[in-house]
Amino acid sequence: MTYETQPKASHFVNGAYLEDTRGAAMEVIYPATGEVIARLHEATADVIEQAITGAQTAQVDWAKLSGMERGRVLRRAADLMRERNHDLSVLETRDTGKPLQETLVADASSGADALEYFGGLAASLTGEHIPLPGGDWAYTMREPLGVCVGLGAWNYPTQIACWKAAPALACGNAMVFKPSETTPLSALKVAEILIEAGAPAGLFNVVQGAGAVGGPLVGDPRVAKVSLTGSVPTGRKVYAAAAAGMKHVTMELGGKSPLIVFDDASIEDAVSGAILGNFYSSGQVCSNGTRVFVQRDIKDAFLERLAERTAQAVIGDPLDEATNFGPMVSEAQLKIVLNYIEAGKAEGARLICGGSRIDRPGAWIEPTVFADVTDDMTIAREEIFGPVLSVLDFGDEDEVIARANATEYGLSAGVYTRDLQRGHRVIGQLQAGSCFLNSYNDAPVEVPFGGVKASGVGRENSKAAIEHYSQLKSVYVRMGETEAPF
Ligand code: NDP
Numbered sequence: 433m434t435y436e437t438q439p440k441a442s443h444f445v446n447g448a449y450l451e452d453t454r455g456a457a458m459e460v461i462y463p464a465t466g467e468v469i470a471r472l473h474e475a476t477a478d479v480i481e482q483a484i485t486g487a488q489t490a491q492v493d494w495a496k497l498s499g500m501e502r503g504r505v506l507r508r509a510a511d512l513m514r515e516r517n518h519d520l521s522v523l524e525t526r527d528t529g530k531p532l533q534e535t536l537v538a539d540a541s542s543g544a545d546a547l548e549y550f551g552g553l554a555a556s557l558t559g560e561h562i563p564l565p566g567g568d569w570a571y572t573m574r575e576p577l578g579v580c581v582g583l584g585a586w587n588y589p590t591q592i593a594c595w596k597a598a599p600a601l602a603c604g605n606a607m608v609f610k611p612s613e614t615t616p617l618s619a620l621k622v623a624e625i626l627i628e629a630g631a632p633a634g635l636f637n638v639v640q641g642a643g644a645v646g647g648p649l650v651g652d653p654r655v656a657k658v659s660l661t662g663s664v665p666t667g668r669k670v671y672a673a674a675a676a677g678m679k680h681v682t683m684e685l686g687g688k689s690p691l692i693v694f695d696d697a698s699i700e701d702a703v704s705g706a707i708l709g710n711f712y713s714s715g716q717v718c719s720n721g722t723r724v725f726v727q728r729d730i731k732d733a734f735l736e737r738l739a740e741r742t743a744q745a746v747i748g749d750p751l752d753e754a755t756n757f758g759p760m761v762s763e764a765q766l767k768i769v770l771n772y773i774e775a776g777k778a779e780g781a782r783l784i785c786g787g788s789r790i791d792r793p794g795a796w797i798e799p800t801v802f803a804d805v806t807d808d809m810t811i812a813r814e815e816i817f818g819p820v821l822s823v824l825d826f827g828d829e830d831e832v833i834a835r836a837n838a839t840e841y842g843l844s845a846g847v848y849t850r851d852l853q854r855g856h857r858v859i860g861q862l863q864a865g866s867c868f869l870n871s872y873n874d875a876p877v878e879v880p881f882g883g884v885k886a887s888g889v890g891r892e893n894s895k896a897a898i899e900h901y902s903q904l905k906s907v908y909v910r911m912g913e914t915e916a917p918f
Contacts, residue, residue: 435522437462437617442472442640443479444623446486447633452476458613458640463529463759463795464750472616474641477648483608484654486634487579491606494635495576499554499602506551506598509629513544513594513622520621522751524590527617529759529795530713531750542877543594543622546893549877550602557603557898559905567911574902576604577680578656581649583670584619585661586612586761587716587817593619595877596659596682597626597636599897605657606635608649613642614762650674657901660684661718663815664841664886671889682890682900684718684882686815687843689864690836691721691872692826695730697848698870702726703737705846705872706821711745711799712873714758715819716765718887719844721872723805723812725826725836735803735823739785742799747790759795760818766795769818776802776811781822807835815841829858837863842885846872865891 437460441449455473462469475483494502513520520540525532530539559572582596589611600607611619619638626636639645643666650658650673657680660670667685674681691709693702709721726734745757760766766789773787786800797819805812805822812822826832836845845864849855855869865883868874875881875893882891890900 435519435526437469437523437526439470439472439617439620442616443475443483444620444638445479445483445634446637447627449620450479450482452479455479455641458616460527460617461762462526463761465794466763469526470617472640474613475639475645479639480645480648483637483639484579484649484652487606487608487637488654490632490634491576491579491604494601494606494632495604499557502602502604503551503554505626505630506547506554506602509625509631510544510547510551512625512629513540513547516625517541517544520590520618523621524618525750527589527615528586528761529750531755531758533753533756534713536753539588539590539618542588542591542875545877546594546598550598550897553895553898554602557902568909569911570906570908573905573907574603575905577901577903578605579654580605580607580657580659580901581655582607582609583646583649583658583660583662584609584611585718586614587713587718589615590618590622592661593622595892597622599892599901600659601631601635603898603901605901608637608639608655610639610641610646610649613640616640646670647673651677653677656680659900667888680900682882682892683888684892685843685886685888686718686817687720687841687883687887688723688813688815688839689719689721689841689844689846690723690725690862691846692832692836692848692858693724693726693730693734694847694849694851694854695727696850698850699730699734699737701870702848703734703741705848705868706738707741709846709872710821711742711757711819714760714797716761716817717873719866719873719875721844721846722816722820722822723836724821724823725832726823728825728827731803731823731825735784735801738801738821738823742785742801745799747796757799757819760797761795763795765818766797769797769816769820772811772814772816772818772820773800776805776809776820776822779809779811781805781809781811786819807838813839829854833858833861840886841883843883843887844868
């Protein structure tokens, strides 16, 4: 397969590709081989200025359209994304290294779902009528915020761009989006598709670069809202910078989520949940259940099946649809993960399988399982963002709830049990925004997604996202005379 990966230019601003070679050079690397697949330039101050002024101009007229008209554009964009799913998936695979088997079903298609969902919702974004004493009444209007900035991580580039753009645009905002510098390619395709679907020039802009480009976007007084998908340390910085300008924020940050397996669970299903929650996208998923708490009396049976099934991972060319386990996104991320694996070994965790770099070009690492992990070990406390699964033993329900919650994070949590009352009772006590009962890592657009504690602020997807991309204006209407004390 030969597909073009070099975009026409680095940025997409005001409805067209835009280049400024004065910006620092960026190389895009296919992590499965280490080959350079595109060369771009970071956005200069000029590019950022054009993107923000373009967005500001486009937003004014876009907000005047009815929700129905805005929604039509988004739904057309969803259709185009679905029609082009195969080519977009190949591009996503080249940009991230994720197997085509995954990108075909989880990236552009998830982005299309968001565009379709919020496109459908746009026409029903109305205010309410509030009757008041004496015949007076009030009404509310749901208004856009203005220009929103989106900052993306590298694990789901298309999905993140669409999860932010779709609700923002549905509510009448414009967006300037900065993808991760590691995976800059597919957001440009989202921008192209939106234009083709009828979005006005300037409504959705893509500017490239690292944090040094994100900083000025977040700090710009013309920007009303910042939505970040990234790590907790970056979240703290970006949230603080946005707070200085009293901006709205959505923070989708990292996690160290618990996946609890009780002894009455289907071991086969629980092992599936653990595999999905640790090895999908080579473990580079924020909501992963990386602390797998297994009740003591089924621990050996669980570990045996987990090791057997992990050995069946098909590791190979990500563009081969039979492959279901790909490389890390970059050499830098691989080194971070290898250091965590060394920490696990040094601190006394028992290596069940994996644990090494795979000897082939590119950033490959084996799916890795540790057992006998204790709460104080580095691999049980810090987000690794790689294919490293830790199994921790537990005795009873109260103990596991307390230990599951003993973390600064609170993104996700999962419970495997056949006892429905226990399942709901335990989920009710877990400190996490997105929970799973006898499942793991599903993220349909209809369901709110986001974290509590250090894992984030706000929600993406579902009707809940509307609250984070719009504001209410209340209008009081006096039907009689205006009374004053003098
Ligand atoms: P980072 O936090 O490093 O970066 C996120 C984005 O913010 C990138 O585009 C980055 O640019 C940009 N950025 C970095 N510093 C600043 C700054 N000071 N001002 C403005 N922008 C800045 O995350 P990663 O890309 O490494 O992604 C991995 C992390 O993302 C993990 O912690 C993971 O858990 C989290 N994540 C959370 C998800 C969620 O929905 N909760 C989903 C997916 C991932 P650049 O990288 O180009 O320098």
